[in-house]
Amino acid sequence: MFKAAPGPVTPGAPFEPSQPPVIEGFSPSICSTPESFKEKFLRKTHENPMVSIGCLGTAAALTYGLYCFHQGQSHRLQLMMRTRIAAQGFTVAAILLSLAASTMKSRS
Template sequence: MTTPGPVTPGTPFEPSQPPVVEGISPSVYSTTESFKEKFLRKTRENPMVPLGCLSTAAALTYGLYCFHRGQSQRSQLMMRTRIAAQGFTIVAILVGLAASALKSRP
């Protein structure tokens, strides 16, 4: 077994530049997106995901409210509705992923 020699980098480290990794090229965006712009773009791409998230949150909130008031039957119904809304959201995410994967194919 041979001992490795000293490592001397070809170019000095520059903190303002992305590191150069063999086989990987960093993608540089021309403009940075704000949170609001990214949220609106993602919502336009797949509008069912925010709808599913809102319906899940609404069912959970109303179910907890009914539980607090002692309406156990309605609370159970809303928890089951929440599970259905979560399932809808997961399916919407998967359909959106499949659609974007098919769209990005040449």
């Protein structure tokens, strides 16, 4: 029933895939030396070691739980799966806390 008035027509394509998008208020910083995977992994581990500890705990509980499953130790398997869930919760909490800390740090 109601027709919207057509917006202003801009010459040329609105999006050029070969060029990065222009975002108001954002100026990208170009890194002169790209990080390797190992360098980035070590930097992130030093920035927030609790996430790495949680990931290692999760992997250890899962691995030992699978070993107990293979051995037929159902009681120990259940304990390890519960431990894995606790370690995953710890990891998620560490990620959220580091995100909140970095957000508060950037606002200051």
